[in-house]
Amino acid sequence: MxxxxxxxxxxxxxxxxxxxxxxxxxxxxxxxxxxxxxxxxxxxxxxxxxxxxxxxxxxxxxxxxxxxxxxxxxxxxxxxxxxxxxxxxxxxxxxxxxxxxxxxxxxxxxxxxxxxxxxxxxxxxxxxxxxxxxxxxxxxLLVPVQTASDKMEWAARTFRPKVMQHFDDFIGDIQYIRPDELVNKIGFTLGKIDDLLEYFLEKYHGEELPAVAIRGGETLGMERWKEFLATKFKTYAEDRNDPSLHGSSGISPYLHFGQVSPLQLLKEMYVFLYEQEDKEAYEHSKEVLIEQLIVRRELAHNFIWYNPLYDNYEGLPAWCKDTLDKHGRDERPYIYELNQLEAAETHDPYWNRAMQEMITTGTMENTMRMYWGKKIMEWTSGMQEAYRRMLYLNNKYFLDGRDANSYTGVGWCFGLHDRPWGERAVFGTVRYMNADGLKRKYEIDAY
Ligand SMILES: Cc1cc2nc3c(=O)[nH]c(=O)nc-3n(C[C@H](O)[C@H](O)[C@H](O)COP(=O)(O)OP(=O)(O)OC[C@H]3O[C@@H](n4cnc5c(N)ncnc54)[C@H](O)[C@@H]3O)c2cc1C
The missing domain is CATH 3.40.50.620 (HUPs)
Structure with a gap:
């Protein structure tokens, strides 16, 4: 295709x-x-x-x-x-x-x-x-954005059948791996590029942000993916949600910068599975991974492709804004300024830990990203301001920030691609999360 x-x-x-x-x-x-x-x-x-x-x-x-x-x-x-x-x-x-x-x-x-x-x-x-x-x-993307759907989708449940009906057609493209040998070769000096990049980082970007341990590049990205397949893939479906287990791949920064592609990741996954004797033990994790890497990630691209207000509170679905507006004056249990949030100085140790993880590592487990976002909504006096803060922090600290998934992930906290839940203070019918849920479901104190 x-x-x-x-x-x-x-x-x-x-x-x-x-x-x-x-x-x-x-x-x-x-x-x-x-x-x-x-x-x-x-x-x-x-x-x-x-x-x-x-x-x-x-x-x-x-x-x-x-x-x-x-x-x-x-x-x-x-x-x-x-x-x-x-x-x-x-x-x-x-x-x-x-x-x-x-x-x-x-x-x-x-x-x-x-x-x-x-x-x-x-x-x-x-x-x-x-x-x-x-x-x-x-x-x-595995399936080109306009082939998957010709309009903005409501949720994963509406997008999934559309994108997955093309899966078998487009999966054949994993065979396109390397370019042919170039006939008219021209050399260039690597030293020039090296100097230029060093000059660029020195001259334009001296501002202080803690250095992160993750290094970029296709080679390291693919090493990380192979390591994930060998050590975490089998239990991915069960472990990925528990923040204390670090059970996901950590591939998102490489995807964000186009240093790896979903085609490349799928190909490695199939090669890996082919070599395993107990293939069926991976079946559930394979399904869950395809759900994240293809359905959810490509749904995020659908959102930013068809919604010109993808990075704006006004671009959220009407039902979300309506219910949040209705509860705009509800009393908040705590109110924090942006600088308190950014300094990870709240009363909530799990949230502080997540914020510190974000600052020092440039990443965060998926469950904690949800919890982190929901609490910013709860602890800010207005939802528009909460949206701005969340996007600001997301895009400043995450290595995978400024991505289709960033705008969709932040939007999800406000109800995007989700459904209405029971009505409650501050959140209206938008889904709520609390620390008791983290304690009940996960080994959160080990996080
Ligand atoms: C508030 C909030 C903010 C977020 N901000 C970002 C962001 O800035 N950049 C970003 O890439 N993701 C973001 N996400 C989505 C998700 O949390 C990350 O993609 C995931 O945690 C990356 O870790 P991983 O590569 O180990 O994922 P894995 O579980 O190993 O999944 C493999 C790949 O599938 C895709 N994927 C996984 N989970 C999701 C998801 N929920 N939605 C869409 N695609 C998914 C990602 O491309 C990911 O790299 C955000 C989610 C929330 C709730």
Missing amino acids: FEQRIQKWEKTDEEGRYVLYKMQASVRFEHNLALIYAVEEANRLNLPLRVLYTLYTDFPDANKRHFQFLCEGLMDFACKAAKEGYEFRIEVNPSEARLAHYLNHAVLIVLDKGYLRIERKWLDDMLYSSNKTIVQVEDN
Whole structure:
């Protein structure tokens, strides 16, 4: 189904010296379908390939933590590109003229696909300003967003049958692993890229945020995934919700930066299962993992693709805003300022632990993300302000922040993709969570 991932805008200017792959959302060498397409075209036209990455220091909400992870991924790609003889360039804050220089000398421009507002604007700008044929290859979802559904979905229950009916058709794409060998090879010096990334991090992003232990890049991402399959996958279905067990994969930052793709992860999962003698012992975990990695993650992309207000309280479903409004003046048990939250100084040790985890590691277990968000709602005097705080903290500290899953996860706390529950103070009919639930269900004191 490779061809269903491709969108092409034919233009008239066919002069040029190379095929340009403007890499943005898929910073990886393997299972990069845009790169595979670009190499095939370069070979067919008997031209070299140029890969370009543009780094913008004003990318919304990005900070040193994110740029560090991104640069590690770029360096990993640069090493692989050097071996294959691709010319790889990174441009920091290129002017319009500089970017036009790259585009104007290309015969063909190949892109990967991003879903955020800014990424869609980049494409629109390029379509408007360039006379070259542009091909976009969508390879960070199993099922292309518009194939899965042509509208914004209500919930996983409405989206699941739609996306899963295409599963068997698109799973065949896991066979596209590596690009062909490039015929017209050109070398480049890795040292230049190394210096540039160091300069970039020094000059633009000196602000203090605790350094996190997780390092970026496709190689480390795939190592982490294989380690997960070997050590945690069998019990994933049971363990993933218990914060004290750390039973999930930790792959989300790599997915966010396009350093791994869901196709690559599924392929490794099937290879792993093929080698196991007790395959049926993995069956339940396999189903739960596909539910998260495909249904829930691609539902999040459906949300940001079809909802122009995906990062705004006003973009939440009407029933959520109505019920929260109705309870807007209810007395809150505690009220905290943003700086108290950010300093993890509340009365609740579980919440403080979650906030500290977020600050020091750049991540948090799924159950604690839900609890963390619900408590921000409960301890802030207005829901619009609670929404802003949650998104701010989410996108500042999480390595996987600023993702389709960020906007959907935060929205979920306010009722998005959920259903009404019993009515209660502050939350109205939006689902509520409390520490007793954590204690009842999990070994939360071990967290
Ligand atoms: C308030 C809140 C904020 C969140 N913010 C983010 C965020 O900024 N970035 C982010 O990637 N996720 C976010 N999530 C979703 C989810 O918590 C994380 O994707 C998950 O915890 C990542 O850990 P993992 O990679 O170990 O997941 P695993 O359990 O190993 O799952 C594998 C992959 O499946 C997908 N996935 C898992 N759970 C969910 C889910 N509930 N919804 C959608 N996709 C899922 C992710 O891509 C994940 O990497 C948020 C959830 C909530 C409730």
